[in-house]
Amino acid sequence: MVDPGTNVISNVCKxxxxxxxxxxxxxxxxxxxxxxxxxxVAAWLPGTEGQGLTDxxxxxxxxxxxxxxxWFKNVDQLPMNVGDSHYDPLFPFGFGLTTKTxxxxxxxxxxxxxxxxxxxxxxxxxxxxxxxTLD
Numbered sequence: 001m002v003d004p005g006t007n008v009i010s011n012v013c014k015x016x017x018x019x020x021x022x023x024x025x026x027x028x029x030x031x032x033x034x035x036x037x038x039x040x041v042a043a044w045l046p047g048t049e050g051q052g053l054t055d056x057x058x059x060x061x062x063x064x065x066x067x068x069x070x071w072f073k074n075v076d077q078l079p080m081n082v083g084d085s086h087y088d089p090l091f092p093f094g095f096g097l098t099t100k101t102x103x104x105x106x107x108x109x110x111x112x113x114x115x116x117x118x119x120x121x122x123x124x125x126x127x128x129x130x131x132x133t134l135d
Contacts, residue, residue: 009033019057027071031090042067059102066096 071091
């Protein structure tokens with residue numbers, strides 16, 4: 001049986017610009033899908049409060065995030081540590097970005113007042129791939 005997660009990424013990200021949110025407690029193999037993904041958010045065990053994540057994605061609040069470990073390209077690279085001769089990660093130790101609030105409004109209830117999502121996704125995408133800090 002085909003994994004429905006990979007089909008969703010392939011089908012949706014081919015049709016529209018998309019942010020893939022990975023909820024896990026560790027790096028997972030995503031390298032085969034990076035060419036399809038416009039932006040990637042690693043929400044490591046965010047708990048049950050999804051609004052915090054949406055507030056950040058829609059620009060209501062700024063955030064800062066840095067990897068506390070190396071994110072490998074594939075499992076054949078494991079174990080992988082900074083300084084290893086074969087150190088060639090998808091995202092290196094400490095990779096991440098910092099953003100600032102881009103939306104100023106009194107409430108975050110409802111989608112109507114939110115900025116165009118594609119603009120925010122493009123900002124995150126550019127930051128991820130170029131390693132730029134959004135100021």
